[in-house]
Amino acid sequence: MTFLFRTSFRKQGLLIPVLNAVRGMSTGSPTPPFTTLSISRPADTITHVEFCRPEKRNAMNKAFWSEMVDCFNQIAEDKECRVVVFSGAGKIFTAGIDLMDMAGDIMQPEGDDTARISWNLRQIIVKYQESFSVIEKCPKPVIVAIHGACIGGGVDLITASDIRLCTQDAWFQVKEVDIGLAADVGTLQRLPKVIGNRSLVNELALTARKMYADEAKSCGLVSRVFPDKETMMAGALEMAGEIASRSPVAVQGTKINLIFSRDHSVQESLNYMATWNMSMLQTHDLMKSAQAAMEKKSLKDIIFSKL
CATH class of the missing domain: 3.90.226.10 (2-enoyl-CoA Hydratase; Chain A, domain 1)
Structure with a gap:
């Protein structure tokens, strides 16, 4: 679009x-x-x-x-x-x-x-x-x-x-x-x-x-x-x-899980979160963000792929 x-x-x-x-x-x-x-x-x-x-x-x-x-x-x-x-x-x-x-x-x-x-x-x-x-x-x-x-x-x-x-x-x-x-x-x-x-x-x-x-x-x-x-x-x-400037995988996953947790019990939300992150933790964004933190770089200097 x-x-x-x-x-x-x-x-x-x-x-x-x-x-x-x-x-x-x-x-x-x-x-x-x-x-x-x-x-x-x-x-x-x-x-x-x-x-x-x-x-x-x-x-x-x-x-x-x-x-x-x-x-x-x-x-x-x-x-x-x-x-x-x-x-x-x-x-x-x-x-x-x-x-x-x-x-x-x-x-x-x-x-x-x-x-x-x-x-x-x-x-x-x-x-x-x-x-x-x-x-x-x-x-x-x-x-x-x-x-x-x-x-x-x-x-x-x-x-x-x-x-x-x-x-x-x-x-x-x-x-x-x-x-x-x-x-x-x-x-x-x-x-x-x-x-x-x-x-x-x-x-x-x-x-x-x-x-x-x-x-x-x-x-x-x-x-x-x-x-x-x-x-x-x-x-x-x-x-x-x-x-x-943050990982779109992290940001959009955070919004989705915040809304889910608002409408469900803690345990239901934890289960949903575990299912969500069993795939989302495999993103390259995690390594890029961790490396930026170790090197004390701003995330604004890191290029994350489109989602």
């Missing part, structure tokens, strides 16, 4: 300063064939996916849900990409679902009777769930960078990501009860496992109150808070570069 709008950039050697690379990450418009997403390459092994509907506060319309699946399925197969950074264009990360655009699917599903209407509505819900599950299924780590508001579906999206960063002005809201429904595309399933505090999750989901950056950091929803978006994007890019 070849994405458009690629730029080149070297970490630590810095042919182009990090901030200059950050300023070039936003194209200002979607990347064809997508209509809601802009795809760029701030570095050879890093893919930047930007939610690009700033004039609609990045509200999630019908096209967005299918384009997310197409985009991340392509990324999963892209041997060049080792890490993904996801962000939102414009003033906020996302206002959540685009109610005007989605009303037909949700309020008037097809069907002649209750059974058929319910069957079709279930298929729609499962389809929308996949739009964020595809982030979790993608073997490449996904760093999500949040600024301003992250409402409703935005919380579903970020809880499916691997690493969450935000700006000091960011705030989060599980908004669904305010519009008459229970969040149904991932928040109620993933948020309790992300922050590990059932009481807080229940409070957020049942009251739809806003959570601001400092509380998000203290409860574990995000791991870092930055003063502004530009600094955050630079931090996300630097972190992505650190991850991308």
Whole structure:
């Protein structure tokens, strides 16, 4: 797969300063064939996916849900990409679902009777769930960078990501009860496992109150808070570069096993890990990494084969 709008950039050697690379990450418009997403390459092994509907506060319309699946399925197969950074264009990360655009699917599903209407509505819900599950299924780590508001579906999206960063002005809201429904595309399933505090999750989901950056950091929803978006994007890019410099066998295996262990017992996860590494330990990357450590070389100087 070849994405458009690629730029080149070297970490630590810095042919182009990090901030200059950050300023070039936003194209200002979607990347064809997508209509809601802009795809760029701030570095050879890093893919930047930007939610690009700033004039609609990045509200999630019908096209967005299918384009997310197409985009991340392509990324999963892209041997060049080792890490993904996801962000939102414009003033906020996302206002959540685009109610005007989605009303037909949700309020008037097809069907002649209750059974058929319910069957079709279930298929729609499962389809929308996949739009964020595809982030979790993608073997490449996904760093999500949040600024301003992250409402409703935005919380579903970020809880499916691997690493969450935000700006000091960011705030989060599980908004669904305010519009008459229970969040149904991932928040109620993933948020309790992300922050590990059932009481807080229940409070957020049942009251739809806003959570601001400092509380998000203290409860574990995000791991870092930055003063502004530009600094955050630079931090996300630097972190992505650190991850991308490691063995892709090790990195992708780590993500897959972390997710497996979240949903299984310790013993089941240990068994899965043993089966995983009985083949993955035979990689040349292990010897290369060990040799670099013994010679006190940076992993950024080691060339790992594509995966």
